[in-house]
Amino acid sequence: MLSIEQVRATTPDAVQRLPRSGKSASAGNASPRVRHLRSQVAAAARHGGDATDAKRELVMTTLEAYVRRVVESAPPLTDAQRERIATLLRPPEVET
Incomplete structure (x- = not known):
């Protein structure tokens, strides 16, 4: 089984930028x-x-x-805060 370091080495930069949780990334977890x-x-x-x-x-x-871990550990968000986060996930609009 690959370690998280091996997976990170073979995956796009998005995974490498993810903060590490306090939990071990071993196969058991x-x-x-x-x-x-x-x-x-x-x-x-x-x-x-x-x-x-x-x-x-x-x-x-x-x-x-x-x-999911971050959302579950954070206090409830306001509608405006949820909207700000949602805009990060939407693709940018391209002007034609």
Whole structure:
């Protein structure tokens, strides 16, 4: 099984910028979904396959878990604060 450092080395910068939680990132603490995605990335690396989709999903799953932890530990947000955060997730509008 890959360590978090190995996964970070093979994943886009988005994962590398995620703050580390106080928890260990060992396989025992990772969700089954994260362990599955890590194994897909590792298998692709070993066999020369394309791990782009697995890496993308691993980043999304990791980010989702992090955001969930932050939201659950924070005091309730106002509507304006939720809107500010939501705008960060929307793609920028391109003028034509």
